[in-house]
Amino acid sequence: TGAGRQVLIGPNAVLATAREGYSWFHWNIRDVLEAASFPGLWRLGFKHFTFGIGEMYRSIFLSAQMSEINKYIPGIDQRDIRKGRAGVRAQAMDYQGKLIEDFVFDEACPRQMLHVRNTPSPGATSSLAIAKMIVDKAQERFGLS
Numbered sequence: 001t002g003a004g005r006q007v008l009i010g011p012n013a014v015l016a017t018a019r020e021g022y023s024w025f026h027w028n029i030r031d032v033l034e035a036a037s038f039p040g041l042w043r044l045g046f047k048h049f050t051f052g053i054g055e056m057y058r059s060i061f062l063s064a065q066m067s068e069i070n071k072y073i074p075g076i077d078q079r080d081i082r083k084g085r086a087g088v089r090a091q092a093m094d095y096q097g098k099l100i101e102d103f104v105f106d107e108a109c110p111r112q113m114l115h116v117r118n119t120p121s122p123g124a125t126s127s128l129a130i131a132k133m134i135v136d137k138a139q140e141r142f143g144l145s
Contacts, residue, residue: 009069011087014056015041022086024060043097092118103130105137114138 015035018028035041045052058065066078092100106115116134138144 007073008084009065009073009081010084012055012059014052014059016088020088022088038093040093040095040097043095044093044099045097047097090118103133111141114141 016031017024018026018031020026021028021031058068062081062083063078066076066081069076069081092104094100100118103119104117106117109115114134114137116137
């Protein structure tokens with residue numbers, strides 16, 4: 001809940017149509033083709049096809065989302081809801097279509113760099129533990145004490 005007795009509903013997870021695509025109307029064909037060429041995405045899509053299509057449908061049509069919302073907040077109706085902002089969060093996936101649920105330290109970068117990819121949720125709630133993990137990795141990689 002928030003100020004003025006607001007309740008935040010969401011987020012749902014749908015495939016973005018652009019790296020910085022914050023609406024269904026923002027498409028980047030290069031990003032879509034790159035995602036579509038990754039075999040892991042196809043495997044994930046086949047495994048969770050029905051759920052994924054449902055999430056996309058509910059993300060576009062608020063009226064379709066109402067039955068899900070009413071499971072958690074009985075009695076609320078569409079007039080009580082307003083759409084919020086969309087966000088985009090990168091999610092690493094392996095070639096088998098499994099989501100990678102932890103950080104990925106990129107070892108294939110120049111020795112003087114440390115790339116940390118895939119910030120899984122909830123990043124902010126565990127930020128001190130995450131910082132320690134990154135510091136430990138940097139100390140190891142750069143020979144720091």
